[in-house]
Amino acid sequence: MKDKRTVLFSAFRHVIPADYESWLERMAAEGWHINHFRQWSSMVVTFKRGEPKKYRFVYDPQVSPRKDYIATYEQFGWEYLGRMASAHFWRMEYNHERPEAFSDSESVVARNKRTIFAVSVSFLIFLLLDLFFAGMLIFFPHSLSKTDRTQIVIAEVFFCILTILLGAVMLLIRKNEKR
Amino acid sequence: MKDKRTVLFSAFRHVIPADYESWLERMAAEGWHINHFRQWSSMVVTFKRGEPKKYRFVYDPQVSPRKDYIATYEQFGWEYLGRMASAHFWRMEYNHERPEAFSDSESVVARNKRTIFAVSVSFLIFLLLDLFFAGMLIFFPHSLSKTDRTQIVIAEVFFCILTILLGAVMLLIRKNEKR
Amino acid sequence: MSLEQARKRYLPMSETMFYILLSLREERHGYAIMQHVKELTDARIVLGAGTVYSSLGKLEGDGLITVVREEDRRKIYIITPLGRGILREEALRVAELHRSAEGLL
Amino acid sequence: MSLEQARKRYLPMSETMFYILLSLREERHGYAIMQHVKELTDARIVLGAGTVYSSLGKLEGDGLITVVREEDRRKIYIITPLGRGILREEALRVAELHRSAEGLL
Numbered sequence: 133m134k135d136k137r138t139v140l141f142s143a144f145r146h147v148i149p150a151d152y153e154s155w156l157e158r159m160a161a162e163g164w165h166i167n168h169f170r171q172w173s174s175m176v177v178t179f180k181r182g183e184p185k186k187y188r189f190v191y192d193p194q195v196s197p198r199k200d201y202i203a204t205y206e207q208f209g210w211e212y213l214g215r216m217a218s219a220h221f222w223r224m225e226y227n228h229e230r231p232e233a234f235s236d237s238e239s240v241v242a243r244n245k246r247t248i249f250a251v252s253v254s255f256l257i258f259l260l261l262d263l264f265f266a267g268m269l270i271f272f273p274h275s276l277s278k279t280d281r282t283q284i285v286i287a288e289v290f291f292c293i294l295t296i297l298l299g300a301v302m303l304l305i306r307k308n309e310k311r
Numbered sequence: 312m313k314d315k316r317t318v319l320f321s322a323f324r325h326v327i328p329a330d331y332e333s334w335l336e337r338m339a340a341e342g343w344h345i346n347h348f349r350q351w352s353s354m355v356v357t358f359k360r361g362e363p364k365k366y367r368f369v370y371d372p373q374v375s376p377r378k379d380y381i382a383t384y385e386q387f388g389w390e391y392l393g394r395m396a397s398a399h400f401w402r403m404e405y406n407h408e409r410p411e412a413f414s415d416s417e418s419v420v421a422r423n424k425r426t427i428f429a430v431s432v433s434f435l436i437f438l439l440l441d442l443f444f445a446g447m448l449i450f451f452p453h454s455l456s457k458t459d460r461t462q463i464v465i466a467e468v469f470f471c472i473l474t475i476l477l478g479a480v481m482l483l484i485r486k487n488e489k490r
Numbered sequence: 491m492s493l494e495q496a497r498k499r500y501l502p503m504s505e506t507m508f509y510i511l512l513s514l515r516e517e518r519h520g521y522a523i524m525q526h527v528k529e530l531t532d533a534r535i536v537l538g539a540g541t542v543y544s545s546l547g548k549l550e551g552d553g554l555i556t557v558v559r560e561e562d563r564r565k566i567y568i569i570t571p572l573g574r575g576i577l578r579e580e581a582l583r584v585a586e587l588h589r590s591a592e593g594l595l
Numbered sequence: 596m597s598l599e600q601a602r603k604r605y606l607p608m609s610e611t612m613f614y615i616l617l618s619l620r621e622e623r624h625g626y627a628i629m630q631h632v633k634e635l636t637d638a639r640i641v642l643g644a645g646t647v648y649s650s651l652g653k654l655e656g657d658g659l660i661t662v663v664r665e666e667d668r669r670k671i672y673i674i675t676p677l678g679r680g681i682l683r684e685e686a687l688r689v690a691e692l693h694r695s696a697e698g699l700l
Contacts, residue, residue, distance in 0.1 A: 192645055200625075201648060203668035207626040208644035222644075233645035236611045242649060263471070266445050270464055273452070285449050292442070371540055379520075380543060382563035386521040387539035401539075412540035415506045421544060502610050505692065512695060530695050534688075581696040583639075587610065588693040590617060590635050591686040 135181040137164055143174030143216070147301045149191040149247050150311045156189040156223075166213065173216040190222040190233040193246040205233070218250050237310060244309040248302050255298040261291045314360040316343055322353030322395070326480045328370040328426050329490045335368040335402075345392065352395035369401040369412040372425040384412070397429050416489060423488040427481050434477040440470045491552045496576050499552065503580045509535060510545050511577045514569040517558050520546060549573070596657045601681050604657065608685045614640060615650050616682045619660050619674040625651060626669075654678070 139145075146152040156166070164179035190210065194201060195218045202212055205222055210233065213221040224231050234240045265288040269281070276284065318324075325331040335345070343358035369389065373380060374397045381391055384401055389412065392400040403410050413419045444467040447455070455463065491499075500507065509527040518526065523546075524537040546567060549555045554573035558566045569577065596604075605612065614632040623631065629642040651672060654660045659678035663671045674682065 190645065198652060200665075200668055200670045204625045204648045205644040207624075207669065208629065208647075210644055231643070232641075233643040235641060235643035235646045236609065238609055238611070239643070239646040239649055243645065266449075266467075266471075269449055270445075270467060288445075288449060292445075369540065377547060379560075379563055379565045383520045383543045384539040386519075386564065387524070387542075389539055410538070411536075412538040414536060414538035414541045415504065417504055417506070418538070418541040418544055422540065505607050505688070508692065509695070512699075531691060534691070578699055581699040583610070584689065584692045584696055585700060586636060586639070587613065587689045590614070591689055594617075594683055594686040595690060 137179045137181075139177050139179070141175060142177050144297075144301075148305055148308045148311070149244060150308070153189045153191050157187055160185050160187040160189075160223075169214040169216040169219075169221045171215075171217060186226055187223045188226050188231050190224075191219055191247075192222065192233065192243060193219045193250050195246075195250075208233075219247070240311065241309050244305055248305050248309075251298055251302050251305070255295060255302065258291050258295040258298060262288065262295055265291065316358045316360075318356050318358070320354060321356050323476075323480075327484055327487045327490075328423060329487070332368045332370050336366055339364050339366040339368075339402075348393040348395040348398075348400045350394075350396060365405055366402045367405055367410050369403075370398055370426075371401065371412065371422060372398045372429050374425075374429075387412075398426070419490065420488050423484055427484050427488075430477055430481050430484070434474060434481065437470050437474040437477060441467065441474055444470065491554075491572065493572060493575055496552060496554065496572055497579065500554070500576050501579060502583060503576075505535065506537065506541060506545060507549070508577070508580055508584075510537075510542070510549065511554065511569055511573055511580075514555050514567050514573070517566050517568045519561070519564045519566050521564075596659075596677065598677060598680055601657060601659065601677055602684065605659070605681050606684055607688060608681075610640065611642065611646060611650060612654070613682070613685055613689075615642075615647070615654065616659065616674060616678055616685075619672050619678070622663050622671050622673045624666070624669045624671050 142155070143152065146155045159165075159179055161184055163182055163184040165182045165185070166173075166177060166179055169177075197220070201220075206212065209231070210222040210224050213223060215221065222233065234243055265284050268276070268284055269288065273281070321334070322331065325334045338344075338358055340363055342361055342363040344361045344364070345352075345356060345358055348356075376399070380399075385391065388410070389401040389403050392402060394400065401412065413422055444463050447463055448460070448467065452460070503511075509530065510523055512530075513523045513526045520539070520542045524542060527535050527537055546555070546565075550557065550567070553570055554576060555567045556570050558568050560566070608616075614635065615628055617635075618628045618631045625644070625647045629647060632640050632642055651660065651670075655662065655672070658675055659681060660672045661675050663673050665671070
């Protein structure tokens with residue numbers, strides 16, 4: 133029986149923060165745990181087998197939290213799991229009532245807007261790359277060798293798909309900003 | 312002395328709804344009036360010279376208003392000026408307190424979100440055109456004559472600029488959604 | 491809309507929604523609601539036409555108010571039992587805020 | 596932030612902001628605010644860590660509350676005169692809502 137499980141692109145499979153939290157909660161309920169989130173966890177994340185636990189997870193994007201950020205959450209009983217890009221992760225074991233870190237609709241919406249903002253930074257970078265490669269192909273087709281052109285076409289298609297994907301992610305989070 | 316004044320692309324010069332309203336108000340204060348808005352007023356709008364008036368204008372996007380829409384506004388003393396695409400225009404003469412059609416921050420934000428939605432429809436159409444022309448240039452460069460290619464490059468550049476412009480307009484309205 | 495859904499959507503309630511629901515304990519059209527709220531709040535709140543129009547649309551769509559009849563293109567509304575239930579819960583919440591704020595005034 | 600700007604930004608006030616400001620009439624850190632609000636509202640409102648953290652940041656940034664001191668990385672806050680002014684105006688508004696709702700309970 134395997135005791136590790138690796139999941140690729142988890143942040144692209146569960147793009148809405150509340151869905152990502154619920155997915156982690158289901159994994160923990162089946163005994164699959166992550167104890168640390170890292171910069172690139174959105175791409176690759178590894179779960180270790182353990183006891184099934186009833187955990188509430190929180191996904192909280194904070195680009196530059198104040199120095200009392202960690203202490204505030206910890207005092208409320210949350211355990212810090214690290215950050216994945218700008219998103220900080222927290223968990224708390226519970227029995228009956230599922231604990232909430234965002235207790236009113238304003239702060240849930242604000243959390244989701246911070247998530248959209250984080251995605252929009254990557255979106256803009258890819259959009260600029262799209263325009264850059266398209267510009268090269270359209271305005272300087274003859275100063276490129278055939279191999280160069282093929283590579284640039286592949287890059288253009290790849291970045292276009294990523295840009296559209298990230299655009300769709302932002303719209304989806306926006307549509308679900310209340311949860 | 313001229314008694315007509317034509318303004319091109321007015322909706323692109325004053326992209327935030329509150330700014331468009333204030334601009335109409337300044338024009339009216341100088342004696343320049345519009346009595347009807349039409350489908351394409353965002354492109355061309357003609358003011359007629361008249362008495363200077365102190366008017367409050369309202370810009371209200373409503374794709375398919377209920378049948379009591381006009382009656383409700385009229386009962387509050389607003390005069391209907393017609394619609395420019397999905398945006399309905401209203402005005403009211405006043406002396407002291409400037410009348411408001413949106414009296415709480417929720418409905419101001421909702422009005423601005425409806426505006427962003429209206430812009431996003433054009434944005435998506437232009438984005439699809441961009442991708443379509445870029446696809447033709449990238450994947451079928453050899454099946455196009457040189458003249459065709461030149462025309463498509465011009466179209467691509469034109470639609471790209473429009474797309475980026477509309478994207479910027481949406482971000483700007485979003486940033487100012489509270490007013 | 492069920493009471494549970496309406497609670498999630500309307501509580502806590504904006505003061506605009508609160509005063510509109512409160513006014514519709516009697517049959518009123520949009521303009522009459524504005525006048526009534528202005529009177530109740532001593533002119534602190536003067537509802538705008540756009541705010542009234544969109545609030546009535548939302549409340550009617552969710553079944554908190556209903557149209558009684560129409561008089562020259564103007565709709566006359568009244569609160570429904572669901573609306574009354576939500577309004578009562580909001581009033582309880584306001585009473586709690588008021589109790590907590592005692593000593594401030 | 597001037598009183599006029601704070602009025603525009605904070606009135607009408609969300610119940611979260613209202614109870615946090617109310618709690619900070621005495622020196623408290625984040626967790627103590629949550630406990631105090633829970634008690635005041637008979638456990639109807641249980642503020643979350645994220646909500647408390649971001650509300651305190653916003654209120655401090657706008658000068659409605661201020662840090663008194665720090666105790667092992669936890670900040671202890673208290674309301675400022677500006678915060679008291681805004682809280683008092685909100686209490687007046689709540690009293691008006693409460694008066695208008697008379698007869699509902």
